């Protein structure tokens with residue numbers, strides 16, 4: 001497909017004798033929300049790890065924004081415009097909400113230690129601007145949370161931690177956001193709110209942000225995705241609208257356990 005933001009072709013990743021991804025082809029367009037679904041162990045998280053350079057693929061290619069990023073290390077992939085969240089929360093609990101979000105802003109905090117030491121006013125101006133941006137982003141998700149920006153993350157409930165993690169990913173202004181099971185550890189209502197927030201932030205960013213979401217809650221997938229791809233044993237067994245994939249007999253057999 002020409003004009004894809006992300007184009008994955010024939011990607012294979014093995015761990016010893018296990019083939020976690022097996023010749024996977026997948027395209028994602030700018031502004032598209034793709035649901036990545038499949039049974040446990042089907043290769044979804046491995047796909048994110050391969051895209052973000054945690055594990056290089058054993059075969060195949062990955063193009064992003066027209067550039068070949070196959071085998072790039074995670075910092076280079078992040079600089080190219082791909083940000084992610086993790087299945088298990090990965091925040092620095094003793095740090096404040098603001099510090100956790102600013103960790104995600106390495107891309108735009110270009111100044112080094114010497115600059116920050118010598119040009120303190122410039123550094124302070126930059127810090128204030130990023131702080132305001134973090135407050136604004138947080139306020140889109142949760143205005144009361146934006147007022148708690150100096151508080152440590154420790155002790156905050158899962159929904160707030162998820163919001164902070166998504167803000168940390170978004171502060172670098174990525175073109176592609178990878179969400180690995182954002183509903184994990186949350187109630188249905190909390191998940192619904194979080195999805196509303198994500199859609200609102202995306203709308204505010206002009207709708208150009210593409211998202212790939214791994215999610216076991218089918219209600220979430222049905223509601224927010226434009227298209228779904230279904231994995232089984234590392235292979236893509238089906239692709240299309242949620243309705244189409246949910247009705248596919250192969251998917252029912254593999255994913256829903258229906259014979």
Ligand SMILES: Nc1ncnc2c1ncn2[C@@H]1O[C@H](COP(=O)(O)OP(=O)(O)OP(=O)(O)O)[C@@H](O)[C@H]1O
Pocket residue numbers: 015018020038039040041042043044045046047
């Ligand atoms: N670092 C690793 N070393 C060895 N095997 C791995 C590694 N990462 C993943 N695997 C294996 O690869 C397969 C795919 O795992 P993966 O975590 O990608 O599946 P998943 O679809 O995300 O599953 P879940 O829905 O349970 O998160 C599994 O058999 C898993 O045990």
